[in-house]
Amino acid sequence: MMTIKDVAKIAGVSVATVSRVINESGYVNIDTRKKVEAAIRQSNYSPNEVARSLYKRKSKLIGLLLPDITNPFFPQLARGIEDYMQENGYRIIFGNSDENADKELDYIRTFVQNNVVGVISSTNFPDSGAYLEMNIPVVFLDRTSNDSPSVYADGRKGGRLAAQEMVARGSSRITIIQGPAHVKPAQDRFQGAAEALAEMGISYNVIQTSSFSYTEAGQWATELFERFLDTDGVIASNDIVASAVLREAHRLGKTVPEDVQIIGFDDIPLSSLMSPSLSTIRQPARDMGSAAARLLIQLIEQDQVEDKIIQLPVSFIERETTRSRMETSKKG
Amino acid sequence: MMTIKDVAKIAGVSVATVSRVINESGYVNIDTRKKVEAAIRQSNYSPNEVARSLYKRKSKLIGLLLPDITNPFFPQLARGIEDYMQENGYRIIFGNSDENADKELDYIRTFVQNNVVGVISSTNFPDSGAYLEMNIPVVFLDRTSNDSPSVYADGRKGGRLAAQEMVARGSSRITIIQGPAHVKPAQDRFQGAAEALAEMGISYNVIQTSSFSYTEAGQWATELFERFLDTDGVIASNDIVASAVLREAHRLGKTVPEDVQIIGFDDIPLSSLMSPSLSTIRQPARDMGSAAARLLIQLIEQDQVEDKIIQLPVSFIERETTRSRMETSKKG
DNA sequence: TTGTATGCGTTATCAG
DNA sequence: CTGATAACGCATACAA
Numbered sequence: 289m290m291t292i293k294d295v296a297k298i299a300g301v302s303v304a305t306v307s308r309v310i311n312e313s314g315y316v317n318i319d320t321r322k323k324v325e326a327a328i329r330q331s332n333y334s335p336n337e338v339a340r341s342l343y344k345r346k347s348k349l350i351g352l353l354l355p356d357i358t359n360p361f362f363p364q365l366a367r368g369i370e371d372y373m374q375e376n377g378y379r380i381i382f383g384n385s386d387e388n389a390d391k392e393l394d395y396i397r398t399f400v401q402n403n404v405v406g407v408i409s410s411t412n413f414p415d416s417g418a419y420l421e422m423n424i425p426v427v428f429l430d431r432t433s434n435d436s437p438s439v440y441a442d443g444r445k446g447g448r449l450a451a452q453e454m455v456a457r458g459s460s461r462i463t464i465i466q467g468p469a470h471v472k473p474a475q476d477r478f479q480g481a482a483e484a485l486a487e488m489g490i491s492y493n494v495i496q497t498s499s500f501s502y503t504e505a506g507q508w509a510t511e512l513f514e515r516f517l518d519t520d521g522v523i524a525s526n527d528i529v530a531s532a533v534l535r536e537a538h539r540l541g542k543t544v545p546e547d548v549q550i551i552g553f554d555d556i557p558l559s560s561l562m563s564p565s566l567s568t569i570r571q572p573a574r575d576m577g578s579a580a581a582r583l584l585i586q587l588i589e590q591d592q593v594e595d596k597i598i599q600l601p602v603s604f605i606e607r608e609t610t611r612s613r614m615e616t617s618k619k620g
Numbered sequence: 621m622m623t624i625k626d627v628a629k630i631a632g633v634s635v636a637t638v639s640r641v642i643n644e645s646g647y648v649n650i651d652t653r654k655k656v657e658a659a660i661r662q663s664n665y666s667p668n669e670v671a672r673s674l675y676k677r678k679s680k681l682i683g684l685l686l687p688d689i690t691n692p693f694f695p696q697l698a699r700g701i702e703d704y705m706q707e708n709g710y711r712i713i714f715g716n717s718d719e720n721a722d723k724e725l726d727y728i729r730t731f732v733q734n735n736v737v738g739v740i741s742s743t744n745f746p747d748s749g750a751y752l753e754m755n756i757p758v759v760f761l762d763r764t765s766n767d768s769p770s771v772y773a774d775g776r777k778g779g780r781l782a783a784q785e786m787v788a789r790g791s792s793r794i795t796i797i798q799g800p801a802h803v804k805p806a807q808d809r810f811q812g813a814a815e816a817l818a819e820m821g822i823s824y825n826v827i828q829t830s831s832f833s834y835t836e837a838g839q840w841a842t843e844l845f846e847r848f849l850d851t852d853g854v855i856a857s858n859d860i861v862a863s864a865v866l867r868e869a870h871r872l873g874k875t876v877p878e879d880v881q882i883i884g885f886d887d888i889p890l891s892s893l894m895s896p897s898l899s900t901i902r903q904p905a906r907d908m909g910s911a912a913a914r915l916l917i918q919l920i921e922q923d924q925v926e927d928k929i930i931q932l933p934v935s936f937i938e939r940e941t942t943r944s945r946m947e948t949s950k951k952g
Numbered sequence: 953t954t955g956t957a958t959g960c961g962t963t964a965t966c967a968g
Numbered sequence: 969c970t971g972a973t974a975a976c977g978c979a980t981a982c983a984a
Contacts, residue, residue, distance in 0.1 A: 561834065
């Protein structure tokens with residue numbers, strides 16, 4: 289590998305001068321600049337980021353911690369982040385936490401060991417202290433913690449929306465699938481749906497689940513109809529579980545949405561390609577990702593930021609697992 | 621941040637000694653070791669990887685380049701890689717290439733700028749020279765290049781399998797969806813299917829596609845049935861497109877698999893949750909990922925490797941978009 | 953068994 | 969406008 293020294297030699301100047309033209313810092317004569325630039329081109333030199341990072345005590349690296357990239361919601365977040373970071377010259381060190389505190393800690397440690405200048409984390413332990421001790425900007429994504437910088441969608445609202453749309457479309461024997469207890473956003477959704485239903489005076493069933501895994505999704509769908517065969521509306525904890533429910537409904541000979549309506553959560557890309565396509569509460573995942581990236585960069589490069597806490601709106605995506613809306617109670 | 625110097629001061633020894641206990645290199649008296657270890661614990665010190673990397677001219681970082689993490693096949697690869705790397709103390713710098721040569725080059729450059737010790741790449745340009753010039757181990761994943769280290773599934777065989785299973789299950793008016801021309805594995809599949817069909821003396825239709833994007837998948841499905849309404853067997857270029865075809869078939873009032881059989885490719889996690897669940901040619905994506913990681917680490921740490929080229933088997937996953945096999949021509 | 957000094961590739965300070 | 973040089977944090981060769 290070429291070093292700044294090699295370039296200096298070729299150009300017949302000192303390393304300091306080369307450094308100046310690279311960083312456009314300090315004065316440098318137009319002619320010597322030409323020489324240096326020529327030398328750089330000729331030698332195909334590009335600066336060693338490690339040395340830079342060592343000297344400046346900060347890199348162009350950011351750490352990204354996601355629960356499981358295999359869950360289709362997270363790649364969307366990751367993409368939003370990566371694109372924005374890429375455009376701004378930052379690179380990403382990525383890790384899956386599996387919602388496991390130790391693994392998370394391990395990653396955080398190596399992040400700081402590598403001089404990352406910031407981290408974006410979708411953690412269930414935002415208050416673990418590890419984040420504070422880092423002493424570098426952190427933004428929590430799809431998660432919240434007091435008034436720490438964070439980007440998230442309004443899960444509670446999403447839950448409410450799902451409940452309202454379901455009721456407005458005529459379901460009355462509704463089952464809510466409650467996501468994993470340790471995943472905050474999942475609980476927000478549940479709470480939103482539950483409280484909206486309560487406000488409308490509609491009783492509901494609840495199925496408890498303990499993960500978002502593909503393999504278990506089928507089991508919960510099975511359990512759901514075993515316990516509540518006559519349910520006519522399912523509010524799922526995410527689109528994966530919703531798919532499983534849709535599948536199980538079919539297997540039992542039910543037609544969707546006539547016999548059972550189903551509403552998912554997230555709006556993962558595949559939900560529109562299923563048949564019937566999945567009605568769902570959309571989280572603008574990619575936007576959440578880029579918003580988080582943008583916020584983190586502000587935190588890194590400026591001392592002032594517009595908003596430390598960014599809540600993005602969710603929306604109901606009407607597709608084929610819900611019926612058309614009944615105009616039951618029109619006011620006015 | 622604590623440095624080795626701080627630790628040395630606390631322990632009342634020199635930095636060299638501290639370094640020795642950290643790296644278990646050279647002799648160090650049992651008692652002074654105790655002292656140093658205590659100092660490390662007390663100060664919560666962990667070595668600066670950047671400084672290490674600078675000195676040793678190699679890091680614990682590896683570069684990972686994938687076309688698009690948003691395509692459900694790639695997170696599986698990524699997971700296989702990440703898990704294996706994590707266990708072995710390596711971290712990943714990740715980038716999406718979008719199959720764009722410039723973006724790829726940009727990433728490769730920053731990889732070497734950051735002293736990565738190896739890269740795993742799913743590139744369409746394995747022979748671009750950029751990979752050779754890097755002078756660090758590269759393994760191509762889901763791709764091949766002469767006798768460069770690589771890990772991939774037998775796409776040709778997969779295509780053949782799909783064709784054979786489709787025919788054995790009674791389809792005769794078969795349509796193959798041909799994936800993007802610039803994506804080698806997609807062409808392998810196509811070729812395999814086409815040649816198997818040819819061998820069996822069965823004619824077929826072909827639909828050309830130019831990407832694996834979700835949004836366009838629907839259009840191709842539409843085009844497929846517009847042009848070949850009476851097709852009774854579709855061999856799709858991947859599971860996403862297969863989903864779109866399934867959906868379109870339903871929309872047109874066709875029943876699957878009675879009227880049309882559909883076989884996908886990849887076996888993404890959601891394919892088993894669809895209804896009907898998707899018959900598909902499975903690529904062991906996660907295993908491919910860990911195999912690539914394993915191979916890369918061998919390449920990095922040893923001079924000899926078992927096999928530079930690893931081909932993993934594909935398999936037909938029989939689910940609900942294909943009928944049961946007709947025992948047409950039983951020999952013996 | 954331990955300590956001192958050097959260099960890894962950069963940037964920034966300070967003379968010139 | 970340009971060039972020595974120190975320092976970033978660490979690992980190693982060499983002394984002691």
